[in-house]
Amino acid sequence: MGWIELFLIAVGLSMDAFAVSVCKGLAMKQCTPLKAGIVGIYFGGFQALMPLIGYFLGVQFRNVITSVDHWIAFVLLSIIGGNMIREACGPEECETTSGSLDVRGMLALAVATSIDALAVGVTFAFLKVNIVPAVCFIGVITFTLSVAGVKIGHIFGTRFKSKAELFGGVILILIGVKILLEHLGIL
Numbered sequence: 001m002g003w004i005e006l007f008l009i010a011v012g013l014s015m016d017a018f019a020v021s022v023c024k025g026l027a028m029k030q031c032t033p034l035k036a037g038i039v040g041i042y043f044g045g046f047q048a049l050m051p052l053i054g055y056f057l058g059v060q061f062r063n064v065i066t067s068v069d070h071w072i073a074f075v076l077l078s079i080i081g082g083n084m085i086r087e088a089c090g091p092e093e094c095e096t097t098s099g100s101l102d103v104r105g106m107l108a109l110a111v112a113t114s115i116d117a118l119a120v121g122v123t124f125a126f127l128k129v130n131i132v133p134a135v136c137f138i139g140v141i142t143f144t145l146s147v148a149g150v151k152i153g154h155i156f157g158t159r160f161k162s163k164a165e166l167f168g169g170v171i172l173i174l175i176g177v178k179i180l181l182e183h184l185g186i187l
Contacts, residue, residue, distance in 0.1 A: 001129050005175060011142035012171035013051075013120060015084065016113040016151040017043035017142050022100075025153025036150040038101050040143040046110035047117050048139025055131045056120020062125050070183030073123040077176030080116040084169030127179070 020041050025031055041070065123132060181187040 001124075001127055005154075005178070006134055007141070008171050009120060009175055010044040010138040011046060011145070012081070012084075012167075013094055013117050013138060014043075014142035014145045014171070015167060015169075016087075016116065017047060018145045019112075019115055020109055021046045021146040021149025022153035025150035025155075027062035028150070028154055031150060031154035035101060036147045038145040039106070039150050042106045042110040043113060044139045044141075044143030045154075046114040047142035048095040049123060051121030051138060052131060052158070054118040054123075054136045055129075055135075056103075056121075057118075058122035058125025062128075063133060067084035067124040068087055070126075070180050074122050074159075074176040076119045077172045077179070080119060080177065081169040081172030081174075083116070088163070114182065141185040154187055 021043065024039055025036070028035060121131075121135075124134060178187065
């Protein structure tokens with residue numbers, strides 16, 4: 001997997017965190033760089049941690065299912081992407097997100113927005129991705145987009161939330177299709 005595909009996966013995965021960050025920024029009475037950074041650290045940290053955990057889980061089974069690994073990658077990325085598209089087309093959820101940065105609430109949001117990254121980590125194990133640079137890259141991209149999301153939410157509101165989730169879902173599905181077509185010898 002090249003850097004372009006990894007960048008697109010990182011952006012696709014970070015769209016849930018970006019959308020929640022927009023809601024956080026919208027709910028904040030005062031948006032400071034420190035508050036935006038805290039949101040970015042939570043989301044970027046968990047977005048890096050979850051694929052690492054998924055990778056180590058996937059490595060345990062990699063030798064058993066290498067003949068169908070491309071199908072697994074395609075199905076997982078398509079399910080994650082489809083779920084993001086479904087959420088983008090659903091009702092807005094910003095009214096349930098407060099501007100608070102309490103540890104319990106932020107941990108819950110960070111885990112919730114990074115569950116899909118766990119499945120991508122399993123996919124990385126099957127594709128034999130160099131995991132340390134990959135998760136660092138995903139964490140940095142998510143941190144950056146989350147900080148930007150807080151600022152955008154504070155300034156512009158919820159206008160970009162559903163578009164971000166839709167964009168992220170489409171990216172993940174397209175990467176899943178690309179992986180499948182490469183393994184089938186079509187690309």
